[in-house]
Amino acid sequence: MYKIQHEKLAQAISILNENDVWITFVRETAHNSDPVLELILGFGVTWHSALIISGSGRKIAIVGRYEVESVRRMGGYDEVIGYDASIQPTLRAAIDELRPAQVLVNYSESDSAADGLSHGMCLTLARYLEGYPLASAESVISALRGRKSPSEISRIRAAVDLTAQVIDSVTGLLRPGLSEVDIARHIHAEFDRHGVTPAWEPAHCPAVNCGPESPLGHTGPSADYIIQPGQLVHIDLGVKLDDYVSDIQRVWYLQPAGEQDVPRAIQDAFRAVHGAIQAAADVLRPGVQGWQVDQAAREHLVSTGYPEYQHATGHHIGRTVHDGATALGPRWERYGQTPFGIVEAGNVFTLELGVSVPGYGAVSLEEDVLVTDSGIEWLMEPQTEPIVVPV
Amino acid sequence: MYKIQHEKLAQAISILNENDVWITFVRETAHNSDPVLELILGFGVTWHSALIISGSGRKIAIVGRYEVESVRRMGGYDEVIGYDASIQPTLRAAIDELRPAQVLVNYSESDSAADGLSHGMCLTLARYLEGYPLASAESVISALRGRKSPSEISRIRAAVDLTAQVIDSVTGLLRPGLSEVDIARHIHAEFDRHGVTPAWEPAHCPAVNCGPESPLGHTGPSADYIIQPGQLVHIDLGVKLDDYVSDIQRVWYLQPAGEQDVPRAIQDAFRAVHGAIQAAADVLRPGVQGWQVDQAAREHLVSTGYPEYQHATGHHIGRTVHDGATALGPRWERYGQTPFGIVEAGNVFTLELGVSVPGYGAVSLEEDVLVTDSGIEWLMEPQTEPIVVPV
Numbered sequence: 001m002y003k004i005q006h007e008k009l010a011q012a013i014s015i016l017n018e019n020d021v022w023i024t025f026v027r028e029t030a031h032n033s034d035p036v037l038e039l040i041l042g043f044g045v046t047w048h049s050a051l052i053i054s055g056s057g058r059k060i061a062i063v064g065r066y067e068v069e070s071v072r073r074m075g076g077y078d079e080v081i082g083y084d085a086s087i088q089p090t091l092r093a094a095i096d097e098l099r100p101a102q103v104l105v106n107y108s109e110s111d112s113a114a115d116g117l118s119h120g121m122c123l124t125l126a127r128y129l130e131g132y133p134l135a136s137a138e139s140v141i142s143a144l145r146g147r148k149s150p151s152e153i154s155r156i157r158a159a160v161d162l163t164a165q166v167i168d169s170v171t172g173l174l175r176p177g178l179s180e181v182d183i184a185r186h187i188h189a190e191f192d193r194h195g196v197t198p199a200w201e202p203a204h205c206p207a208v209n210c211g212p213e214s215p216l217g218h219t220g221p222s223a224d225y226i227i228q229p230g231q232l233v234h235i236d237l238g239v240k241l242d243d244y245v246s247d248i249q250r251v252w253y254l255q256p257a258g259e260q261d262v263p264r265a266i267q268d269a270f271r272a273v274h275g276a277i278q279a280a281a282d283v284l285r286p287g288v289q290g291w292q293v294d295q296a297a298r299e300h301l302v303s304t305g306y307p308e309y310q311h312a313t314g315h316h317i318g319r320t321v322h323d324g325a326t327a328l329g330p331r332w333e334r335y336g337q338t339p340f341g342i343v344e345a346g347n348v349f350t351l352e353l354g355v356s357v358p359g360y361g362a363v364s365l366e367e368d369v370l371v372t373d374s375g376i377e378w379l380m381e382p383q384t385e386p387i388v389v390p391v
Numbered sequence: 392m393y394k395i396q397h398e399k400l401a402q403a404i405s406i407l408n409e410n411d412v413w414i415t416f417v418r419e420t421a422h423n424s425d426p427v428l429e430l431i432l433g434f435g436v437t438w439h440s441a442l443i444i445s446g447s448g449r450k451i452a453i454v455g456r457y458e459v460e461s462v463r464r465m466g467g468y469d470e471v472i473g474y475d476a477s478i479q480p481t482l483r484a485a486i487d488e489l490r491p492a493q494v495l496v497n498y499s500e501s502d503s504a505a506d507g508l509s510h511g512m513c514l515t516l517a518r519y520l521e522g523y524p525l526a527s528a529e530s531v532i533s534a535l536r537g538r539k540s541p542s543e544i545s546r547i548r549a550a551v552d553l554t555a556q557v558i559d560s561v562t563g564l565l566r567p568g569l570s571e572v573d574i575a576r577h578i579h580a581e582f583d584r585h586g587v588t589p590a591w592e593p594a595h596c597p598a599v600n601c602g603p604e605s606p607l608g609h610t611g612p613s614a615d616y617i618i619q620p621g622q623l624v625h626i627d628l629g630v631k632l633d634d635y636v637s638d639i640q641r642v643w644y645l646q647p648a649g650e651q652d653v654p655r656a657i658q659d660a661f662r663a664v665h666g667a668i669q670a671a672a673d674v675l676r677p678g679v680q681g682w683q684v685d686q687a688a689r690e691h692l693v694s695t696g697y698p699e700y701q702h703a704t705g706h707h708i709g710r711t712v713h714d715g716a717t718a719l720g721p722r723w724e725r726y727g728q729t730p731f732g733i734v735e736a737g738n739v740f741t742l743e744l745g746v747s748v749p750g751y752g753a754v755s756l757e758e759d760v761l762v763t764d765s766g767i768e769w770l771m772e773p774q775t776e777p778i779v780v781p782v
Contacts, residue, residue, distance in 0.1 A: 028504075030711050030712075031503040032426065032506055035422045044592070107511040108511045109512075110511075112422040115423055115509040115510070115511035115512065117509065117510045118506040119509065120500045120506035120527075122510040333476060334475075
């Protein structure tokens with residue numbers, strides 16, 4: 001237990017500069033949690049609590065008396081200090097001993113995963129630590145969340161592997177006459193059978209598109225779109241297994257009896273879409289900026305004559321499907337600073353894009369990849385042609 | 392669907408003053424939600440979103456384009472406005488039209504349920520609404536959360552009724568030789584069978600104490616404490632059913648064969664503890680302050696010669712087991728302003744306290760009560776004597 005939190009605490013110390021002091025300050029996390037807490041503690045707290053990590057390697061937890069034992073058992077903090085009446089004197093003394101020039105706290109206008117400090121708690125902390133300027137810990141949190149530890153990577157692998165099993169089960173299910181809703185129900189039943197939950201809102205996970213009329217995007221599966229022979233089925237799905245997610249898109253082709261080859265238009269679309277994903281994968285490595293990866297995929301797709309997609313090519317996955325700051329996206333205003341983030345080893349990204357094939361449906365693919373020291377590893381074999389279901 | 396949210400939106404307008412404008416400002420609620428959101432929307436959002444409620448009765452939602460349809464279908468907002476690039480111009484225009492002297496937002500140093508605005512989002516909002524002072528909405532949120540609507544009350548009733556069934560099943564189970572862990576397992580299985588979850592962390596819900604040696608407080612059930620004939624079993628449990636909780640404590644006595652009456656020490660403890668709860672119930676009505684209710688129970692218990700308990704006599708329950716600001720607690724520094732809150736009709740409180748009975752175990756009782764216009768209604772028949780299990 002708490003293996004991931006121990007790994008993340010060690011990482012945090014390596015990310016912080018020698019003189020940095022970082023405080024995660026929370027209370028009543030059943031009401032207001034902080035997304036950092038699951039990385040550095042692993043459970044909630046009730047009274048005002050401060051988790052203090054210094055670049056010099058000290059890890060101090062100050063928590064209400066009744067929670068001291070849980071934090072001690074968690075084992076990640078060298079000092080666990082309890083209090084009864086007020087956290088203020090203990091917290092102030094701990095910071096006075098560390099004497100930082102400033103204190104890093106969890107707020108960020110641009111990254112919600114680094115914005116767990118509530119405004120009321122920020123006011124309280126500023127009073128308690130009067131004289132110490134508070135600064136944003138966003139760069140620390142972005143690195144901490146983005147660089148997956150060994151245990152985090154194995155959990156994501158397990159989620160991806162389970163997703164591959166669900167995809168296989170869908171191949172066995174598909175036949176003309178089933179609706180998008182029927183397919184989504186089967187997938188939810190498979191999730192239940194495996195004891196996992198959808199990686200995002202169940203109403204949209206899976207997203208299912210049968211044929212060329214079904215709208216892509218943030219809409220749920222519909223009973224109005226029915227599998228037809230000679231058409232495509234597109235599914236976007238992911239599972240959450242042991243707190244970590246997958247996020248995959250796959251495409252099936254319902255091949256009519258007697259047809260020899262998959263229609264040329266579908267083959268062309270696969271070549272373009274997988275080609276663009278491969279182009280992104282070819283440049284994805286530590287040190288590149290997010291937009292450079294996006295540009296490689298985007299330019300490849302456009303060069304094949306298909307229309308440009310209107311979203312980023314990829315995002316982090318981890319505890320959530322949009323798991324942190326760096327986007328593999330274009331330098332458009334709506335993406336803010338996120339395309340300028342630097343890719344690091346241990347990041348896990350999606351690579352995703354698609355095109356419409358008139359008369360057939362959507363060829364939209366999404367792969368999950370781990371950034372290694374020199375490039376990437378595909379976490380699932382990438383899809384290069386439709387899964388053919390003879391009918 | 393969304394019946395509760397419609398009721399709470401109507402309530403919010405009645406709580407606000409004519410000229411008040413209240414904004415709930417959130418994004419990526421999968422990372423950082425706001426506890427108010429479940430009351431006034433009922434689901435999460437992704438892009439920057441503003442839920443604006445004015446005392447004059449206007450309800451405006453400004454959300455990202457892809458979420459407009461979900462908010463329209465929810466049906467609580469008169470105007471649902473979508474945006475693509477930035478929420479700023481639309482939000483600014485809406486507030487400029489309302490022209491409030493100040494804007495109420497969700498921060499509070501003292502009440503975590505009213506502190507859902509993150510510090511980063513507060514900085515963004517202050518920039519967007521430059522010229523309008525931001526003030527705390529804590530009194531609005533405290534009233535909104537505390538005054539349970541008819542649908543909320545029926546859900547709490549259902550949770551309490553189900554808890555009574557689980558308590559009955561425990562009576563059928565208890566026998567010498569079972570450990571605290573065995574009892575907790577049975578209760579978790581009952582929760583699963585009824586499709587409900589524990590009202591607080593599963594490791595401590597239920598809390599189970601067998602006999603006089605088992606420590607009361609925030610510790611989990613232990614395999615080391617075993618039911619013995621002639622001893623007490625104390626359980627603190629609650630369920631979450633349809634998002635609303637119960638929170639109840641009950642006490643059993645394992646009566647040895649041949650014993651005629653429950654031992655006098657246990658009878659005395661019940662008389663004192665239930666008497667103190669009854670004393671609190673006698674003064675609990677709209678208009679009293681929390682500390683007055685606490686004082687009635689506390690003085691009654693101490694007058695019977697038992698030692699004073701070191702916690703508040705009661706707290707709100709609702710969507711969470713500590714559901715808002717007003718505490719039925721003593722005017723001790725650690726409770727801050729919460730004992731000074733005014734009790735209102737529609738509040739649902741616990742009344743809870745206990746004593747140790749040397750040689751037998753804990754007599755600690757907890758009742759759930761609804762504040763009516765003139766007093767209280769017990770949501771479960773209060774316990775006045777131990778549940779006797781002959782062994």
